[in-house]
Amino acid sequence: MSRLIFLALVVTLQVCLASSNWLPTPAPDNAGLLERATQVYRDTKTKVLNVGSTVAGFAGMYYEEHLKPVTDPYMEWAKDSASSLWERVKSRMPTFRSTQDQ
Numbered sequence: 001m002s003r004l005i006f007l008a009l010v011v012t013l014q015v016c017l018a019s020s021n022w023l024p025t026p027a028p029d030n031a032g033l034l035e036r037a038t039q040v041y042r043d044t045k046t047k048v049l050n051v052g053s054t055v056a057g058f059a060g061m062y063y064e065e066h067l068k069p070v071t072d073p074y075m076e077w078a079k080d081s082a083s084s085l086w087e088r089v090k091s092r093m094p095t096f097r098s099t100q101d102q
Contacts, residue, residue, distance in 0.1 A: 011058070
């Protein structure tokens with residue numbers, strides 16, 4: 001699981017660095033610098049959110065294709081073992097109660 005998170009982080013950083021647009025060189029009069037910085041921030045935020053959704057989709061696809069087929073049999077085994085244990089406990093409870101009454 002940690003390798004998957006590390007892979008997702010590396011891919012996210014690579015995409016962010018490749019798609020980032022560095023701030024333009026400031027104009028000599030500095031007029032509108034705050035507005036340009038705000039716009040660059042909004043654009044970068046939108047790009048990061050888009051990349052995040054892409055990475056989440058990739059991670060979900062990876063889980064569905066690679067991890068879930070491997071883990072599902074173990075989940076079913078655990079569920080079946082728990083239900084059979086519960087059935088055994090329930091089947092012995094009436095005999096336990098009848099011996100307690102005597």
